[in-house]
Amino acid sequence: MVEGPTAKAYAIEISNKFSGESIREVFVRSRKVLVPVEEIVGRRFVKSDSLGKNILFFFDCDVVIRVHLMMYGTIHVYEAGESLLKPMNRIRLMLIGNNRKIAVYNAPIVEVGPRDHILERLKLDLGPDPLSDEWDEERAYENIIRFQDEKIGIVLLNQSVVAGIGNILRNEILFRAGVDPERRVGDLSREEVRKIIHFTRELSRQFLELKIRGRSIKDMLYVYNRFSGFCMICGYPIKFYRQKPINRKTFVCENCQR
Numbered sequence: 001m002v003e004g005p006t007a008k009a010y011a012i013e014i015s016n017k018f019s020g021e022s023i024r025e026v027f028v029r030s031r032k033v034l035v036p037v038e039e040i041v042g043r044r045f046v047k048s049d050s051l052g053k054n055i056l057f058f059f060d061c062d063v064v065i066r067v068h069l070m071m072y073g074t075i076h077v078y079e080a081g082e083s084l085l086k087p088m089n090r091i092r093l094m095l096i097g098n099n100r101k102i103a104v105y106n107a108p109i110v111e112v113g114p115r116d117h118i119l120e121r122l123k124l125d126l127g128p129d130p131l132s133d134e135w136d137e138e139r140a141y142e143n144i145i146r147f148q149d150e151k152i153g154i155v156l157l158n159q160s161v162v163a164g165i166g167n168i169l170r171n172e173i174l175f176r177a178g179v180d181p182e183r184r185v186g187d188l189s190r191e192e193v194r195k196i197i198h199f200t201r202e203l204s205r206q207f208l209e210l211k212i213r214g215r216s217i218k219d220m221l222y223v224y225n226r227f228s229g230f231c232m233i234c235g236y237p238i239k240f241y242r243q244k245p246i247n248r249k250t251f252v253c254e255n256c257q258r
């Protein structure tokens, strides 16, 4: 599953390798093509960026492409003459430039549309992004406490609360903040919510840093996927279960998290 930092690392890599390319050919397999793809042909690729788990492609015109990789999507940047690593029928989007080409495989969402329309809708749908320059702690705080009756473990995965948090980050954030995912937001102290918000940004940045350096994120995981392991802080057994009703893998140290 792609989380915000993975999307951001892709955007950085694509920007580094593909910015400035003049688009010679576009191939899209998607129902969400709101403008003719020919509008991109002959245009210059300006940059890629991410917003939450979405990856955006910008050109020197009013068209933007939005990609969401969900579980199985991947993106590869190739040299122009290089052969593809995966079969053509897995490709949802391909951009061919003068020197390089980008292939997006298996992504469930590829949307091509007017830039302002897509960006405005994303900003309405998504909470603040901890990896964006526009990260807003106050807004994150207000968004969380709006869900007084819901479990914090569930609220953190809601992309309209904070954008980019996936299951790995949610487990690690709650462990670092010392908060049990089953607690209701209304029962959390102001300080606990602040801690959660602090670690949301902190861990998103650490995750991104490891991704950029091509390192495994295992080094930063204290509880996630530590099946039948013991807490690295206190030695207490890590409990594994699937939190209801979202049914997502959940790891808790019941000694460190209250």
Ligand SMILES: [Zn+2]
Binding pocket: 231, 232, 233, 234, 235, 236, 253, 254, 255, 256, 257
């Ligand atoms: Zn512990």
